[in-house]
Amino acid sequence: MNKKYSIKDIAELSGVSVATVSRVINNNGRFSEETRKKVLKVIKKTGYQTNFSAKNLRMNKSFSVGILVPDISNYFFANVVQKIEKILFNRGYSTFICNTARDENKELAYLKMLESKGVDGLIIISGAKAFDISKLNSPNKIPFVCIDRKPKDRSNTVFIGSDxxxxxxxxxxxxxxxxxxxxxxxxxxxxxxxxxxxxxxxxxxxxxxxxxxxxxxxxxxxxxxxxxxxxxxxxxxxxxxxxxxxxxxxxxxxxxxxxxxxxxxxxxxxxxxxxxxxxxxxxxxxxxxxxxQDTDKIAQVTVDNIIGLIDHTAITGESITIPVKLxxxxxxx
CATH class of the missing domain: 3.40.50.2300 (Response regulator)
Structure with missing residues (x-):
């Protein structure tokens, strides 16, 4: 009952390789749906938990993303942030959601806090007219995506907004x-x-x-x-x-x-x-x-781009406009 299972144990019980178990856990690489279900069933039955601390050190990633929102009571902001959080969770990322109350000082304080926590990326809905990341201690270190509010400098980010x-x-x-x-x-x-x-x-x-x-x-x-x-x-x-x-x-x-x-x-x-x-x-x-506004599309495009920037597969300087409907x-x- 109290046995601690290793990834090797999970592989043996599932009848697959350790590499396949790793791909299923990280949702990365090729494996069949049947294999995914089989591995996840064993993980659930055994209560196996990934050693995230070791994994984070090994990959130099925290698998966390900070989200800044100017007013969490606003329907659009709350709706899109909720959808972003759900997609990120399904892709193995935890989130820090920070409500800035449209206060630029509070926004900067949260940014520095998220920077100190070592988040892999930032999703910014800024309360400022034009978001400026240069105030951070290491402004070029953390990849970030801006939603709805245009950044001061688009060359080092991806901007996503409705039309x-x-x-x-x-x-x-x-x-x-x-x-x-x-x-x-x-x-x-x-x-x-x-x-x-x-x-x-x-x-x-x-x-x-x-x-x-x-x-x-x-x-x-x-x-x-x-x-x-x-x-x-x-x-x-x-x-x-x-x-x-x-x-x-x-x-x-x-x-x-x-x-x-x-x-x-x-x-x-x-x-x-x-x-x-x-x-x-x-x-x-x-x-x-x-x-x-198409919040489903905004959320999906945002997550695709922030993870792309984290993994160095997305390109900064892009502006993506999402169509709206009357x-x-x-x-x-």
Whole structure:
């Protein structure tokens, strides 16, 4: 019952070579599905555990990855990080998930902590407008991938992001196609590369439909959970407003509830489209149209690239754009 099994024991009990057991454990190399199941069954039955400390020293790897996220309560960030963690775990990597709360000092402190722990790589969703790894003690030592927020220098990393520009353009253009004459953008007061891309997409959709962008008339910045008074004032000054493109679903939901309080009929009087396609969108009334980011694809591409950088099989300097999809629901039809 208390016997400690070696990898040689597992090989003998499985009827395969030690090398084959090693390939199955590390999920690396060629072996059949039948062999994999047979080896894993023996491992489970015996309670065999890999000596990770010896393995890490031998391979000079910790088999761990640090993930920095600016707001773990944000649906998109939480969703993509959860999927990344699952894929990394299945590929033999543990993760350190660090919530920076959009605080650059906290972000730097976590980076230095992860560096000291000897992680093999970093996955960065930065709270800063442009992530800069040069503040680390050994900035060129740890491979890293940036998601959603563009890095200051792309030459030493891989950047992976949704097509925020196209999503905003398609959403705004669809408002015109649905009959809107004067849509505006509802945004927050934080600066990020994704927010800039969404604003540019909105501006270009306006231009395509014969309107010039004027921030005083075509944009409202939502800074509180209750924006009713601000929206009421905006509509009184600009009664021609008949559509909103919100930079995310949280703001879109805020705008939707405020407009309903003001007695507006959605979508008859004013149409609304958000961004991120959060689960709550199908439960709002009316249901909320939104731009969907492909978090499955983002997670898979991210893991493929960080492991590729760790193993020296991926190339830095790449920018990978993941397509988005406009989901039309009652709020904009």
């Amino acid at each position: 925020h520009y196209q999503g905003a353009f398609d959403a705004t253009n669809s408002l015109f196609q649905a009959g809107c004459k004067f849509p505006i953008i509802a945004s927050h007061n934080r600066s990020s590369s994704s927010a800039v891309d969404r604003l540019n997409g909105f501006k270009d959709a306006l231009s395509k439909n014969g309107l010039d962008f004027d921030s005083s008339r075509n944009q409202i910045v939502i800074t509180t959970n209750d924006s009713t008074n601000a929206i009421d004032l905006l509509l009184k000054e600009n009664p021609q407003i008949d559509g909103f493109f919100a930079i995310n679903d949280s703001i879109a939901t805020n705008v939707l509830s405020s407009l309903l309080r003001l007695g507006k009929e959605i979508p008859k009087d004013i149409k609304i489209i958000g961004f991120d396609d959060e689960p709550q969108d199908i439960h709002s009334y009316p249901t909320l149209s939104s731009v969907k 989901i039309q629901r009652d709020s904009s039809l």
